[in-house]
Amino acid sequence: MTPALRPPAxxxxxxxxxxxHRFGQNLALDNVSLAVPRGAFVxxxxxxxxxxxxxxxxxxxxxxxxxxxxxxxxxxVRRQPMAALKNLGVVFQSRSLDSDLSLQQNLIYHAxxxxxxxxxxxxxxxxxxxxxxxxERAGEKVRALSGGQARRVEIARxxxxxxxxxxxxxxxxxxxxxxxxxxxxxxxxxxxxxxVGVLWATHLVDEVDAEDAIVLLHxxxxxxxxxxxxxxxxxxxxxxxxxxxxxxGKDGGGDVK
Amino acid sequence: MSVEVxxxxxxxxxxxTCFAGIAWRxxxxxxxxxxxxxxxxxRPLVWLFIFAAGFRQVLGxxxxxxxxxxxxxxxxxxxxxxxxxxxxxxxxxSLSMVHDRETGVMRTLLLSPFPRSFLLISKLAGGVFVSxxxxxxxxxxxxxxxxxxxxxxxxxxxxxxxICGLMLGAIALFMSSVIKQLxxxxxxxxxxxxxxxxxxxxxxPLWRIKEANPLLYEICRANxxxxxxxxxxxxxxxxxxxxxxxxxxxxxxxxxxxxxYAYNPSKGxxxxxxxxx
Numbered sequence: 001m002t003p004a005l006r007p008p009a010x011x012x013x014x015x016x017x018x019x020x021h022r023f024g025q026n027l028a029l030d031n032v033s034l035a036v037p038r039g040a041f042v043x044x045x046x047x048x049x050x051x052x053x054x055x056x057x058x059x060x061x062x063x064x065x066x067x068x069x070x071x072x073x074x075x076x077v078r079r080q081p082m083a084a085l086k087n088l089g090v091v092f093q094s095r096s097l098d099s100d101l102s103l104q105q106n107l108i109y110h111a112x113x114x115x116x117x118x119x120x121x122x123x124x125x126x127x128x129x130x131x132x133x134x135x136e137r138a139g140e141k142v143r144a145l146s147g148g149q150a151r152r153v154e155i156a157r158x159x160x161x162x163x164x165x166x167x168x169x170x171x172x173x174x175x176x177x178x179x180x181x182x183x184x185x186x187x188x189x190x191x192x193x194x195x196v197g198v199l200w201a202t203h204l205v206d207e208v209d210a211e212d213a214i215v216l217l218h219x220x221x222x223x224x225x226x227x228x229x230x231x232x233x234x235x236x237x238x239x240x241x242x243x244x245x246x247x248x249g250k251d252g253g254g255d256v257k
Numbered sequence: 258m259s260v261e262v263x264x265x266x267x268x269x270x271x272x273x274t275c276f277a278g279i280a281w282r283x284x285x286x287x288x289x290x291x292x293x294x295x296x297x298x299x300r301p302l303v304w305l306f307i308f309a310a311g312f313r314q315v316l317g318x319x320x321x322x323x324x325x326x327x328x329x330x331x332x333x334x335x336x337x338x339x340x341x342x343x344x345x346x347x348x349x350x351s352l353s354m355v356h357d358r359e360t361g362v363m364r365t366l367l368l369s370p371f372p373r374s375f376l377l378i379s380k381l382a383g384g385v386f387v388s389x390x391x392x393x394x395x396x397x398x399x400x401x402x403x404x405x406x407x408x409x410x411x412x413x414x415x416x417x418x419x420i421c422g423l424m425l426g427a428i429a430l431f432m433s434s435v436i437k438q439l440x441x442x443x444x445x446x447x448x449x450x451x452x453x454x455x456x457x458x459x460x461x462p463l464w465r466i467k468e469a470n471p472l473l474y475e476i477c478r479a480n481x482x483x484x485x486x487x488x489x490x491x492x493x494x495x496x497x498x499x500x501x502x503x504x505x506x507x508x509x510x511x512x513x514x515x516x517x518y519a520y521n522p523s524k525g526x527x528x529x530x531x532x533x534x
Contacts, residue, residue, distance in 0.1 A: 085370040096361025112278020113369035115271025
């Protein structure tokens with residue numbers, strides 16, 4: 001899936017090639033390759049401990065990858081961090097808003113991290129909040145929001161600087177069913193509206209649509225890379241859930257819902 | 258939907274925006290934490306109102322520069338208490354950075370396209386601005402306690418506070434990054450703040466320590482906090498202590514480099530810490 005030559009308009013939001021990472025003796029990622037084209041929604045599916053968070057940590061440069069490469073819009077994360085990070089938006093699994101500050105203050109702070117001047121940031125913050133349906137609450141403290149609303153603010157924040165690549169790590173963790181569905185629908189909408197390439201990491205099979213592009217990660221390895229129907233065929237299963245359980249086995253699928 | 262073009266600025270103006278944004282957040286957060294502001298003020302004031310008043314009878318301070326006359330113990334101890342404010346604040350800022358690292362807050366900061374070293378320095382500078390707020394409110398209260406500096410001193414102390422704050426912040430950040438035991442504040446109090454504060458010229462002039470214990474005197478002289486206090490003390494009277502300045506600058510450079518190294522994604526402690534998932 002990795003193109004040998006890069007055409008002028010970079011078609012891939014994210015490319016991961018031959019990525020291996022270990023913590024001491026523990027092999028967290030083993031020769032992982034995947035690609036997210038612009039305007040595509042790719043599910044990174046795997047049980048807890050599969051290596052999803054490690055992949056996110058490397059893509060966001062919490063630490064550097066030693067072997068293999070990660071490209072965001074064609075820019076190597078390690079060699080051209082500025083160009084790569086400029087095009088990247090991330091929603092982390094853990095909450096990352098300042099609860100004492102207002103929604104608007106949180107977004108202006110984030111904009112400043114991308115060199116966007118204050119006055120312009122205010123304008124874009126209002127626009128981003130309107131997009132996630134929270135425009136009226138811009139002046140309220142984050143503390144006053146529900147879990148689902150806070151997630152929507154985090155998504156608004158991740159999109160504020162108009163990234164081409166959006167990574168979400170278990171973005172629906174801790175949300176009730178209705179909020180989960182609205183967050184998921186919103187992100188899927190972005191893909192078609194803005195041609196953003198989305199990598200959606202989850203361990204919940206029911207967040208995957210039958211036709212979705214799926215990368216199945218288990219114990220640091222890519223077990224499957226393709227569309228839903230092909231996954232069903234490979235596992236000789238009738239539902240994605242059964243296919244997932246068959247491929248990752250009982251040990252890894254214990255917490256699948 | 259039309260997509261507006263966003264003006265990313267990564268030139269000088271972009272750096273300035275980023276720096277201002279990070280510093281602004283630090284100050285804003287501090288102003289929201291009223292308990293922290295109160296604690297930061299009460300601590301040195303207790304020392305000033307109670308400890309210094311009692312100690313005044315025990316310890317006579319002779320005429321040593323920058324003082325031109327006999328001074329009350331309260332006056333002598335004021336620069337030390339200003340240093341203490343900055344020391345506590347530095348430890349709190351750095352400790353919160355270590356805690357934040359585990360959560361999304363620090364990772365959000367590190368997602369900025371600007372260089373890591375610049376982000377960390379901006380973050381430390383934000384902490385220094387917070388300490389300036391604390392120091393000037395303290396000096397204002399001290400003024401009504403009849404600890405009056407020459408007017409010029411309130412201005413000349415500013416650059417000294419900036420650089421001392423940066424040095425203490427860098428030391429604190431480095432230590433809290435590499436020493437795991439310092440992850441709670443009790444450990445920091447016992448192993449960092451108390452030794453640095455007591456083995457310094459904050460509470461007593463060094464010549465008195467020399468009479469009492471020559472070894473302790475040498476320890477005090479090697480303590481960067483001593484030099485921070487002396488730099489602040491002289492600056493309060495519009496004077497420059499060159500040795501203190503040189504030592505503070507050197508410590509700032511060394512620990513800033515070390516702290517930046519600790520946050521380097523491929524080399525520092527981030528790389529060594531594994532995480533599940």
